[in-house]
Amino acid sequence: MAYRSDDDYDYLFKVVLIGDSGVGKSNLLSRFTRNEFSLESKSTIGVEFATRSINVDGKTIKAQIWDTAGQERYRAITSAYYRGAVGALLVYDITRHVTFENVERWLKELKDHTDSNIVVMLVGNKSDLRHLRAVSADDSQAFAEREGLYFMETSALESTNVENAFKQILTQIYRVVSKKALDIGEDPAAVPSQGQTINVNSNDVTATKKVGCCSA
Amino acid sequence: MRGAEADSDAEKKQTYITEFEPGPVPPLKPVDKYGFLKSDQSTTVPAEVSSKCKPRNEREREEKRLRKWRKMIGVGGADWKHYARRKPSVVKRRIRKGIPDCLRGLVWQLISGSRDLLLMHQGVYEQLVLYETSSSELDIIRDISRTFPSHVFFQQRHGPGQRSLYNVLKAYSVYDRAVGYVQGMGFLAGLLLLYMSEEDAFWLLVALLKGAVHAPMEGLYLVGLPLVQQYLHQLDRLVKEQLPKLGTHFEEEMINPSMYASQWFITVFSYSFPFPLALRIWDVFLFEGVKIVFKVGLALLKYCHDDLVKLPFEKLVHALRNFPEDALCPDTLLPMAFSIKVSKRLEELTFEYEQMNNPSQESSTSLKTIRLRGLPKLC
Numbered sequence: 047m048a049y050r051s052d053d054d055y056d057y058l059f060k061v062v063l064i065g066d067s068g069v070g071k072s073n074l075l076s077r078f079t080r081n082e083f084s085l086e087s088k089s090t091i092g093v094e095f096a097t098r099s100i101n102v103d104g105k106t107i108k109a110q111i112w113d114t115a116g117q118e119r120y121r122a123i124t125s126a127y128y129r130g131a132v133g134a135l136l137v138y139d140i141t142r143h144v145t146f147e148n149v150e151r152w153l154k155e156l157k158d159h160t161d162s163n164i165v166v167m168l169v170g171n172k173s174d175l176r177h178l179r180a181v182s183a184d185d186s187q188a189f190a191e192r193e194g195l196y197f198m199e200t201s202a203l204e205s206t207n208v209e210n211a212f213k214q215i216l217t218q219i220y221r222v223v224s225k226k227a228l229d230i231g232e233d234p235a236a237v238p239s240q241g242q243t244i245n246v247n248s249n250d251v252t253a254t255k256k257v258g259c260c261s262a
Numbered sequence: 263m264r265g266a267e268a269d270s271d272a273e274k275k276q277t278y279i280t281e282f283e284p285g286p287v288p289p290l291k292p293v294d295k296y297g298f299l300k301s302d303q304s305t306t307v308p309a310e311v312s313s314k315c316k317p318r319n320e321r322e323r324e325e326k327r328l329r330k331w332r333k334m335i336g337v338g339g340a341d342w343k344h345y346a347r348r349k350p351s352v353v354k355r356r357i358r359k360g361i362p363d364c365l366r367g368l369v370w371q372l373i374s375g376s377r378d379l380l381l382m383h384q385g386v387y388e389q390l391v392l393y394e395t396s397s398s399e400l401d402i403i404r405d406i407s408r409t410f411p412s413h414v415f416f417q418q419r420h421g422p423g424q425r426s427l428y429n430v431l432k433a434y435s436v437y438d439r440a441v442g443y444v445q446g447m448g449f450l451a452g453l454l455l456l457y458m459s460e461e462d463a464f465w466l467l468v469a470l471l472k473g474a475v476h477a478p479m480e481g482l483y484l485v486g487l488p489l490v491q492q493y494l495h496q497l498d499r500l501v502k503e504q505l506p507k508l509g510t511h512f513e514e515e516m517i518n519p520s521m522y523a524s525q526w527f528i529t530v531f532s533y534s535f536p537f538p539l540a541l542r543i544w545d546v547f548l549f550e551g552v553k554i555v556f557k558v559g560l561a562l563l564k565y566c567h568d569d570l571v572k573l574p575f576e577k578l579v580h581a582l583r584n585f586p587e588d589a590l591c592p593d594t595l596l597p598m599a600f601s602i603k604v605s606k607r608l609e610e611l612t613f614e615y616e617q618m619n620n621p622s623q624e625s626s627t628s629l630k631t632i633r634l635r636g637l638p639k640l641c
Binding site: 067068086088090094110115119122123 | 410446483520529533576
């Protein structure tokens with residue numbers, strides 16, 4: 047069985063970090079998983095990966111987070127990692143308007159490669175650079191509401207809202223998944239994209255509920 | 263740093279191109295013999311590790327080697343071609359032992375064919391840098407400070423290192439607009455710039471991507487990254503064939519090579535491997551071609567095999583991106599890599615991959631295709 051782990055968790059959720067190059071995806075990930083930030087980080091080539099567990103309603107939820115290279119050319123490789131994702135943090139840089147304009151293209155990218163139930167959070171990063179703001183929080187909020195996305199502004203540098211953003215998206219995923227499990231009478235096999243249904247050759251890690259045959 | 267990063271894009275471009283005002287010189291910090299800040303463990307090997315792999319009488323041996331090398335290449339590389347033709351196996355053996363660092367830049371240009379390209383295209387680089395504009399300029403600028411950030415040459419904002427890196431990448435993106443600029447190319451250019459001038463680095467990049475001596479690398483960066491996909495497929499097969507137990511374990515844990523090996527190919531091990539190892543790989547890579555990337559990759563997996571087969575998915579991904587120091591010692595890893603044979607199988611797998619992706623086409627090596635290829639746009 048794939049994705050066994052020796053640590054204990056109730057749910058394992060795969061989340062992807064997407065958005066234009068240089069918006070701070072890797073630093074959001076390192077802030078959340080290791081509480082680290084680097085002004086001198088290298089650009090991401092291909093994909094990076096990290097995990098962290100949090101507690102929601104007494105359940106341990108493990109997030110398996112894939113950080114992807116932002117440059118368009120890399121989508122040839124990175125889009126394979128969207129498959130099976132139950133959550134996405136779509137990141138833009140509040141000081142570069144073009145990265146916000148490109149959000150729609152990223153949404154389309156998600157639509158093309160993921161399940162329609164995926165929980166998406168729009169994240170305006172670099173909120174510490176107040177004097178250079180080029181995207182207003184109101185505009186983003188309105189956009190997010192229109193598109194049915196969650197929204198939050200973060201600063202990986204100052205560690206503002208990073209924890210909240212990840213916690214909120216993981217909690218929402220948990221609500222969706224546990225509601226689904228409830229709707230279908232706790233039949234683990236019916237939880238979408240469960241362990242056994244992992245596609246050959248894909249990198250699917252999804253809402254793998256740790257019960258019955260699917261537990262590690 | 264962050265403040266400037268956040269200028270509007272247009273402003274930033276303007277600043278970069280017209281002002282060329284170097285930022286403050288970063289405070290002096292201890293660096294290793296290659297110029298990397300000592301605190302950054304990810305790109306350098308601690309002194310004790312490098313000395314552990316080398317014998318005591320190293321200095322004398324190095325001097326002897328240097329004399330041999332000087333004799334072999336002649337003044338300014340004058341005797342190189344003659345020697346390489348007459349004694350190819352001696353050249354290959356010496357390169358595999360490592361090119362002396364003080365001759366590295368020159369020898370790289372000789373073995374890659376870039377020296378010839380430069381001589382044939384005098385003035386072209388200057389033209390590309392000074393008069394052409396590229397649609398990739400902003401992308402390049404954004405990545406400049408994110409390329410070898412821990413190397414002293416590239417640390418100063420708008421300093422000589424960053425400016426050279428920008429110029430080379432911009433020139434290439436104009437020279438080959440189909441490739442343009444792709445993240446990862448900066449690591450190639452950056453590595454080269456530590457050993458040669460901008461213009462020399464540019465032509466070496468051209469030699470590699472356009473295939474002056476070996477198969478062209480441009481497919482690693484073209485839309486769809488076709489060559490990355492092909493190499494990952496080939497690596498996957500080689501792992502399964504040569505390290506079957508690990509191959510099965512990878513399959514069970516759903517590890518695929520794109521999770522760990524994309525950067526091996528895209529940056530030829532220059533992205534995250536210890537610099538001394540990257541240099542030794544580049545010596546061989548420029549002379550023998552991309553098969554060394556497969557060999558080194560397989561050697562790493564082989565060296566860590568017994569640990570890797572025990573690890574579950576997440577730890578496995580981590581281990582595949584953080585090999586232990588002893589595995590990354592050039593004098594341990596490279597002999598192991600050289601002993602792994604891949605050439606013939608790689609050719610077969612290339613053929614197989616082409617068939618798989620273009621099932622309608624006949625064999626690309628068939629006489630018919632070759633003839634058609636020789637007559638462009640006839641049909």
